[in-house]
Amino acid sequence: xxxxxxxxxxxxxxxxxxxxxxxxxxxxxxxxxxxxxxxxxxxxxxxxxxxxxxxxxxxxxxxxxxxxxxxxxxxxxxxxxxxxxxxxxxxxxxxxxxxxxxxxxxxxxxxxxxxxxxxxxxxxxxxxxxxxxxxxxxxxxxxxxxxxxxxxxxxxxxxxxxxxxxxxxxxxxxxxxxxxxxxxxxxxxxxxxxxxxxxxxxxxxxxxxxxxxxxxxxxxxxxxxxxxxxxxxxxxxxxxxxxxxxxxxxxxxxxxxxxxxxxxxxxxxxxxxxxxxxxxxxxxxxxxxxxxxxxxxxxxxxxxxxxxxxxxxxxxxxxxxxxxxxxxxxxxxxxxxxxxxxxxxxxxxxxxxxxxxxxxxxxxxxxxxxxxxx
Numbered sequence: 001x002x003x004x005x006x007x008x009x010x011x012x013x014x015x016x017x018x019x020x021x022x023x024x025x026x027x028x029x030x031x032x033x034x035x036x037x038x039x040x041x042x043x044x045x046x047x048x049x050x051x052x053x054x055x056x057x058x059x060x061x062x063x064x065x066x067x068x069x070x071x072x073x074x075x076x077x078x079x080x081x082x083x084x085x086x087x088x089x090x091x092x093x094x095x096x097x098x099x100x101x102x103x104x105x106x107x108x109x110x111x112x113x114x115x116x117x118x119x120x121x122x123x124x125x126x127x128x129x130x131x132x133x134x135x136x137x138x139x140x141x142x143x144x145x146x147x148x149x150x151x152x153x154x155x156x157x158x159x160x161x162x163x164x165x166x167x168x169x170x171x172x173x174x175x176x177x178x179x180x181x182x183x184x185x186x187x188x189x190x191x192x193x194x195x196x197x198x199x200x201x202x203x204x205x206x207x208x209x210x211x212x213x214x215x216x217x218x219x220x221x222x223x224x225x226x227x228x229x230x231x232x233x234x235x236x237x238x239x240x241x242x243x244x245x246x247x248x249x250x251x252x253x254x255x256x257x258x259x260x261x262x263x264x265x266x267x268x269x270x271x272x273x274x275x276x277x278x279x280x281x282x283x284x285x286x287x288x289x290x291x292x293x294x295x296x297x298x299x300x301x302x303x304x305x306x307x308x309x310x311x312x313x314x315x316x317x318x319x320x321x322x323x324x325x326x327x328x329x330x331x332x333x334x335x336x337x338x339x340x341x342x343x344x345x346x347x348x349x350x351x352x353x354x355x356x357x358x359x360x361x362x363x364x365x366x367x368x369x370x371x372x373x374x
Contacts, residue, residue, distance in 0.1 A: 008054050009148050009205045010212055017216075017223050025121035027055040030225040037227035041327040044194060044232060045368070048154035049224035050215050057124025058144035058202060061115040061135060069138040070115060072270075074108070077134055079251065079274045081261035085110045090174045090189050092259050094251050095130060100276030100283075101247040102254070103130065105239065109176040109189060114139075116176070116187065118149070118200070120241045147187075148208035152215060153198035153224075153232075155371060160218035161199055164211075168199060173372040182207060194229070195236025195370040234333060235326045237294060237365030243305060244292060244321040244335060250276065252283035253337065255292045255365075260284070290318060291343040294363035295334040295351075301358060302332040303351045309338060309360065310350045317342045317349065328368045335365065 006027050008014070014021065019030030030052065032040060043049055063070045071083040080093045087110045095103035104123040109116045119127040124143075132141045152161055161168050167179045171190040178185050187202035203211050215221050230240070239245045245254045263269045266281060274280075297303050307320040323334030342349060347362040 006055075008052055009208050010052050010054065013209055013212060014052065014223075019223070019225060022226070024226060025055055027121065029055065030223070032225040032227045033223050035222065037225070037231065038327050040222065040224045040228035041231050043222050044154045044196065044224055044228060045328050046154070047222075048152060048157040048160050048198075048218070048220040049194075049228070050212065050221050051151040051153065051224050051229055052148070052212070053151050053200070054148040054208070055121035056149050057117075057119040057121065057127060058147060058149060059117040059119065059128060059131065060140075060142040060144060061117060061131070062140045062142060063114065064137075064139055067110075067113065067115075070135065073135050073138045074115065075264070075270065076273060077130070077275065079260045079264050079277075079280055081263040081270075082108065082115075083270070084261065084263055087112050088176055090176050090191060094256065094259060095127065096251070096274060096276040096280065097247055098275050099247075100250040100279030102241075102245045102249055102251060103127070103247060105241055105245060105256075107189070107191065111176065111178075111187075122242060144202070146205050147202050148205050150201045150203060150208070150212060150215070151192050151194075151198065152201065152221070153192045153194040153196045154220070155197060156220040157196070157198040158373070160215060160220045161201075163218060164214055171199075171373075173197075173374050181211065186211075190373065193236075193238055194232040195238070195366060195368060196232075197371055197373045230322075231324055231327060234322050234324060234335070235328055235366065235368040236370055237335065237367060239292075240322060249292075249337070250280055250283055250288065252280060253288040253290055253292060257284065287340060290337045290339050292321070292335060293338055293343050294345075294365040294367060295320065295323070295336055295349075296361045296363045296367075297332045297334065297351065298359045298361070300332065301353065303334050303353060303358065303360065307334075307336075308352045309336060310352065310357070311342060312348060312350060320351065326367055333363075333367045334360075338362065
């Protein structure tokens with residue numbers, strides 16, 4: 001029910017900008033503004049776009065004794081090297097379950113005397129409960145409820161943000177920093193989920209509207225809604241939790257093996273010891289039975305989530321998990337899971353759309369090249 005939804009701190013600003021509000025992950029969220037999804041998407045690729053992602057969960061893990069103890073305890077929840085992450089750096093992580101499925105994907109940062117975690121909105125209550133249950137002996141698990149989260153994305157994001165906060169120019173991809181603005185601390189990471197250079201900015205709720213307006217006053221910046229956020233991340237080949245990854249998909253099937261560092265793999269300094277170790281280690285060694293792949297439909301008709309995929313001989317081989325039109329590539333694009341024998345780029349498949357078989361080709365990802373500042 002609409003009345004059960006929470007409001008973002010910037011709700012009134014979204015309305016004043018002409019935002020079309022829709023229910024998403026328990027919140028009223030702007031899906032688009034008057035420019036429309038296509039123009040918002042293309043503007044973000046060409047200049048800079050501002051996203052309100054305050055629905056995401058922000059959590060501080062504050063050590064009771066030592067940072068090392070917290071890092072090792074967090075490693076026991078995911079197949080990721082936490083201990084080896086340098087201070088001032090951020091890393092992508094994955095909570096896994098006992099069967100090797102993904103409970104959530106997240107970002108975590110080494111902030112010197114604590115770890116800062118950002119989790120997906122739809123999973124944040126479960127994630128906070130999960131961390132509280134498993135980490136409370138070594139740290140305080142502190143949900144951050146008094147801050148918003150803004151994402152500024154695009155090739156001109158640095159130029160726009162640097163006018164307000166010059167220190168961001170020294171940051172590179174996945175750096176984190178605490179920088180001041182109007183007498184308060186902003187927690188900034190050089191990251192995002194569009195495939196573009198950009199920043200995510202945790203801002204005190206009392207300052208969120210002022211910061212958003214200051215950014216929107218920059219000539220490069222326009223507001224961007226959920227619609228373009230989704231098409232941007234799809235072009236970048238990035239997973240959306242609950243669609244492309246969930247409790248049944250493993251990190252290996254999902255093509256996220258880059259997130260499993262050498263230290264946690266067989267022969268590594270701290271190999272294994274995470275939930276789902278047996279399945280994940282076996283798939284790393286032998287390959288998964290199915291894989292997440294890019295898909296390029298022929299013609300102009302997009303193929304959507306849930307569309308079944310078949311080999312040319314009509315054998316079912318998988319299904320689509322995300323799909324739509326890619327404005328930057330001017331063509332329909334999709335991703336999904338297919339059996340291992342059909343996962344190579346260039347493989348011809350067919351998608352069943354309303355009783356018709358449409359030709360589809362397995363494709364490498366990303367569909368649009370990423371442009372991070374390394």
